[in-house]
Amino acid sequence: MNEPVRxxxxxxxxxxxxxxxxxxxxxxxxxxxxLGCVRDFSEGREVTQIGFDAHEVMALCELQTLRAQAIxxxxxxxxxxxxxxxxxxxxxxIVLIAAAAEHRAPALEACRWLIxxxxxxxxxxxxxxxxxxxxxxxxxx
Amino acid sequence: xxxxxxxxxVAERVGxxxxxxxxxxxxxxxxxxxxxxxRHPEAFALVSIVAVDxxxxxxxxxxxxxxxxxxxxxxxxxxxxxxx
Numbered sequence: 001m002n003e004p005v006r007x008x009x010x011x012x013x014x015x016x017x018x019x020x021x022x023x024x025x026x027x028x029x030x031x032x033x034x035l036g037c038v039r040d041f042s043e044g045r046e047v048t049q050i051g052f053d054a055h056e057v058m059a060l061c062e063l064q065t066l067r068a069q070a071i072x073x074x075x076x077x078x079x080x081x082x083x084x085x086x087x088x089x090x091x092x093x094i095v096l097i098a099a100a101a102e103h104r105a106p107a108l109e110a111c112r113w114l115i116x117x118x119x120x121x122x123x124x125x126x127x128x129x130x131x132x133x134x135x136x137x138x139x140x141x
Numbered sequence: 142x143x144x145x146x147x148x149x150x151v152a153e154r155v156g157x158x159x160x161x162x163x164x165x166x167x168x169x170x171x172x173x174x175x176x177x178x179x180r181h182p183e184a185f186a187l188v189s190i191v192a193v194d195x196x197x198x199x200x201x202x203x204x205x206x207x208x209x210x211x212x213x214x215x216x217x218x219x220x221x222x223x224x225x
Contacts, residue, residue, distance in 0.1 A: 053148050053149045055192075058195055058217070118225050124224025138221070
């Protein structure tokens, strides 16, 4: 079984992540997910890839902290966070957040909270790679 | 020895992911920032987050957190994050 929080260069399987969540408990009544993908267009430009750089040690530690905080804050049964690094092509997966709870509301709320906090707190940076050149992406609220 | 680390847009502007500096007693992270900012002003214009030995210390411009560095300390100068 993969770790519930990971940074990895390869793609991930959503089915495998959900299966790992479901294996934790039969008390789960709802699983909410957020899947971030690479858009092929941004601010008027074609985007072919996004390159992700990270302070891997700090980022992994921060994501593990986020998971623990979300489990406590929303009374989750389990949560998983997987974020890719390196070059990710348009249309591919970037990040998966999956939150499992007894009921749908905390699962959905936790999912939203986790992606917002990840963007604010995890030392990860992305660069859009376009036919006209590359540009680091400014943080979005 | 003090290691300064850079990632993403800051690393690109510095032209390196790591710079080693000599340790001296009483050295603060702010001293390291000032020295490196003078050498790489365009890179440090992006820096808004600083971590020492894996722990965020303060806003990069704050002067209150003036704890001297240990030898072999690792300082990370980072721009605002944009993952996800």
